[in-house]
Amino acid sequence: MAAHAELVSDLKALRKGRGLYVNNVGERVGHTLRDLCGVTEKDGPGEIRVRVAQRLEHLAVDLPDDLRIAVLAAMGLIPAARHPLYQERVGWIAERIGRDPRTARRRIDDAIHQLAQLAFATMRLRGAAEPAAGWHTATTRVFVTLEGPVTEALENHRIVAAHDGLREIELATVFGQPAVLSGGTLRGGMLVLPAPLPAGESHDFWVRSRNPVRPRQFTYVPRRRCDYLELRVHFDCDSLPHTVSRLQGRPPRDRGRVPLNHSGEVQLVFRDAVRGVAYGARWD
Template sequence: MATQAELVGDLKALRKGRGLFAGNVADRVGGTLRDLCGVTDEDGPGEIRYRVARRVTRLATGLPDDLRVAVLAAFGVLPAARHPLYQDRVAWVADRIHREPRTARRRIDEGIHQLAQLACTPQRAGTPPGAGWHTEETRVLAMLDRAAPEVLEHHRVVAGQDVTELELPVPPGSEVAYGGTLRSGVLTLPAPLGPGDTHEFALRTRLAVLPRQLVHVPGRQCDFLELRVRFDRDRLPRRVSRLPGGATAVQVDRAGEIRLTFADLTRGLTYGARWD
């Protein structure tokens, strides 16, 4: 199993130069970080950047805000901090937190160490034996700007024991886009999963009427959730509220879209957005 010290070393090596956007990124991502992010020898530079950025960003949601920003800026994940030199990204962090560059460097180091701690805890590293399976990532897109609105769901699950099928709370009218066969709320997998194996599948649901909300209620452990809604720009909602905590307003961007992310979800709690 990867040690925290090995992961810290890989992360500190990656932050140099252009960070995640170095031309030789395949050589810059160390073995421990590769294992953590699921990078394979067949992956090209674009796929490597995607996998590493996704994993680091998800782990960083568990950090305090100042450390999260410092770490993501250090690797060049944040577009606003995507400078060609590490020292320039340090300066960006210093300006953001209103501190000297040496303080920004300490924040980055602290953030990297805490990131490695999060990655190496048993809860993050894997699922306890006998837990069945859990959702590592769910991404939901509601496309409401078309004559026949629909919702696409992409799921990545991790097995904690031998698994051949998944029981799912499937909305009426759903069909499998890929990743198995669905019948009566049970997804039969293309091949059995063993402990630690991952599987991806997608569902497509056509909507009979325009909804007033997009919500997700996890019945199992869910590590990360992304919800996107694309509204008709000629019929934008007057107000969009984030759930839980309906008093939090969400801004619709110029494309008529919203994007919400959640990490380490609580089972049975409603996550998503409501609009009118």
């Protein structure tokens, strides 16, 4: 596939020098990679780095750990490996995975090819699924609070209709005992909209659900394409966790620590969330 080869070529070009942190990053990001990451002509170097970094990190979630580390470090996306020369980053990868530099280079090449495969597989699946779906989620915001007698989740969803006359959608809440607070009526597991939604129009609704069990982790799995996913977890100030870890993947894996703010909350943001992939947090 020509597009696959072009994306591989773009990624191999980007890994040179300082990787994504090269000064002329706009010139180093090829056309296929730009299209994949949604980079526009109006984007400056900062916006380009953010868009490309988010997309590559998102795709790398499903790679084996050694390949994920190899490709992210090669691009300069792991702070500890952000060396000015590519060969220095190769040395860092070799030490991290316990192999020699030659093997590390092979791991990087393997990871780049698999990233390209994942990128085009995702686009094909989305393209096939969207016409039948009838709608997708533009934004989802979930607030989970661990204060009070039960764990409670408040969800705000903004959906966009793909076809004229969207009247109802399936409703899946974070926990059980759902209640629609605004934006529709619950009937047999379906959310009936206040009025038919024309194609391209958006609609917001709010849902509450509760869980009598005190969980040690929280994950959200989109059932539709979701452009922007924001998760917040509010802990009991009298029982704050020692550590909170970011979870992502299929199955969900630890993606690093997340700091608590002064209100005892963590916030996690995910862009282009993929259907069937888990996103969330675990705490100890």
